[in-house]
Amino acid sequence: MSLEDVENIKKRIENFKKTLMELTETPPPGVDPSAEHKVREMSAEVVDSNPYSRLMALQRMGIVNNYQDIRKYTVVVVGVGGVGSVTAEMLTRCGIGKLILFDYDKVELANMNRLFYQPSQAGLSKVSAASMTLTRINPDVQIETYNTNITLTTQFEEFMNVLKTGGINGDRVDLVLSCVDNYEARMAINTACNELSLNWFESGVSENAVCGHIQYLVPGESACFSCAPPLVVASEIDEKTLKKDGVCAASLPTTMGVVAGLLVQNTLKKLLGFGTVSWYLGYNALTDFFPSMMIKPNPNCSDRFCIMRQEEFLNRVKTEPQCTNEELLEDKVIHEDNAWGILLADDDTTAVSNEATAEFVTTPKAENINKNTSIKSEEEYLSLNDGLEFAYPSADQTAPNEESLVKDTDLTVDELRAQMSLL
Ligand SMILES: [Zn+2]
Numbered sequence: 549m550s551l552e553d554v555e556n557i558k559k560r561i562e563n564f565k566k567t568l569m570e571l572t573e574t575p576p577p578g579v580d581p582s583a584e585h586k587v588r589e590m591s592a593e594v595v596d597s598n599p600y601s602r603l604m605a606l607q608r609m610g611i612v613n614n615y616q617d618i619r620k621y622t623v624v625v626v627g628v629g630g631v632g633s634v635t636a637e638m639l640t641r642c643g644i645g646k647l648i649l650f651d652y653d654k655v656e657l658a659n660m661n662r663l664f665y666q667p668s669q670a671g672l673s674k675v676s677a678a679s680m681t682l683t684r685i686n687p688d689v690q691i692e693t694y695n696t697n698i699t700l701t702t703q704f705e706e707f708m709n710v711l712k713t714g715g716i717n718g719d720r721v722d723l724v725l726s727c728v729d730n731y732e733a734r735m736a737i738n739t740a741c742n743e744l745s746l747n748w749f750e751s752g753v754s755e756n757a758v759c760g761h762i763q764y765l766v767p768g769e770s771a772c773f774s775c776a777p778p779l780v781v782a783s784e785i786d787e788k789t790l791k792k793d794g795v796c797a798a799s800l801p802t803t804m805g806v807v808a809g810l811l812v813q814n815t816l817k818k819l820l821g822f823g824t825v826s827w828y829l830g831y832n833a834l835t836d837f838f839p840s841m842m843i844k845p846n847p848n849c850s851d852r853f854c855i856m857r858q859e860e861f862l863n864r865v866k867t868e869p870q871c872t873n874e875e876l877l878e879d880k881v882i883h884e885d886n887a888w889g890i891l892l893a894d895d896d897t898t899a900v901s902n903e904a905t906a907e908f909v910t911t912p913k914a915e916n917i918n919k920n921t922s923i924k925s926e927e928e929y930l931s932l933n934d935g936l937e938f939a940y941p942s943a944d945q946t947a948p949n950e951e952s953l954v955k956d957t958d959l960t961v962d963e964l965r966a967q968m969s970l971l
Pocket residue numbers: 771772773774775776845846849850851854855
């Protein structure tokens with residue numbers, strides 16, 4: 549037996565010890581992680597011992613109609629790394645019905661710059677470490693784990709079966725969240741979701757750790773992952789050849805936390821039916837810029853199931869009754885009561901008292917400027933109260949002077965460079 553084999557056996561014994569410790573650790577009072585799933589009514593009662601009082605208050609505040617609906621849903625999280633583990637924790641704390649986790653990786657000390665995992669879990673599979681922590685946080689959530697790589701053919705079949713029958717009552721799952729870090733796994737999820745017509749969210753964080761995004765994919769309605777492949781893939785470069793020994797991607801717990809937050813926020817909006825779900829939402833940490841857009845499907849997509857879903861979507865749109873103007877109006881938030889007697893200021897400026905208008909110079913609303921509805925003339929818009937004046941003239945009053953104008957020249961670029969070097 550080589551020295552390397554002995555070291556490996558030692559490591560395995562250490563891992564067994566850790567697993568044993570995790571399993572035999574005394575749970576906190578009132579929590580029995582080994583117990584069967586407990587169906588508990590989500591109570592809105594405001595007492596310190598109720599884990600759901602703050603969530604059920606969303607109903608009272610008029611944000612959601614029935615928060616308890618969350619217990620009906622099954623969400624699959626593929627990849628429980630920096631983004632996926634935090635996503636799983638948030639959904640667990642929100643009391644999701646069932647959570648199915650897929651990953652084939654192990655917890656490493658190199659992951660400790662991120663949230664969720666603990667150094668004592670190093671060496672354990674990510675799914676079993678996650679399952680133990682999540683069950684302890686909320687034993688009401690059913691957790692199912694798969695220590696598999698969905699990009700392998702046999703395991704892809706298993707993944708498809710889970711998507712078809714993994715729901716709470718043996719039906720299909722409700723939503724798939726992709727928290728993987730490679731194109732191959734995203735393509736596997738894309739293929740499965742196109743075939744099963746399942747909605748999914750994709751998420752990602754850039755290798756320099758300062759950008760991220762989430763994207764909502766509805767087969768047939770929005771672009772799938774094959775509709776617009778990333779440049780690296782379109783150039784037929786093997787992603788694995790880009791990785792170099794001794795060089796790893798950067799990661800920050802902050803960016804990953806933001807992306808996980810955006811992902812779960814949109815998941816909750818989708819499942820519980822409130823607000824607007826973002827199709828694509830980017831995040832640039834350097835400038836705090838959040839671009840958003842919608843990408844339409846490609847009618848020449850290489851995925852045949854995507855083309856089928858596109859046809860189905862177009863047929864559905866044709867047969868669906870058209871919305872009336874009233875239906876298009878924004879849903880008003882209605883509170884059951886107004887315990888604190890909160891009053892909202894009227895948008896109409898006439899509601900503002902004379903005293904207030906004397907003190908503040910109000911800026912006309914942007915939409916009024918655009919529509920030009922309330923402003924009779926530019927002079928009226930630009931007029932100021934007594935004692936105030938503009939620091940700069942308006943653009944049309946600034947006549948360009950001769951020197952600032954760029955003139956045409958017959959000189960070559962080299963001649964211009966020579967002139968510049970003389971300056
Ligand atoms: Zn497509």
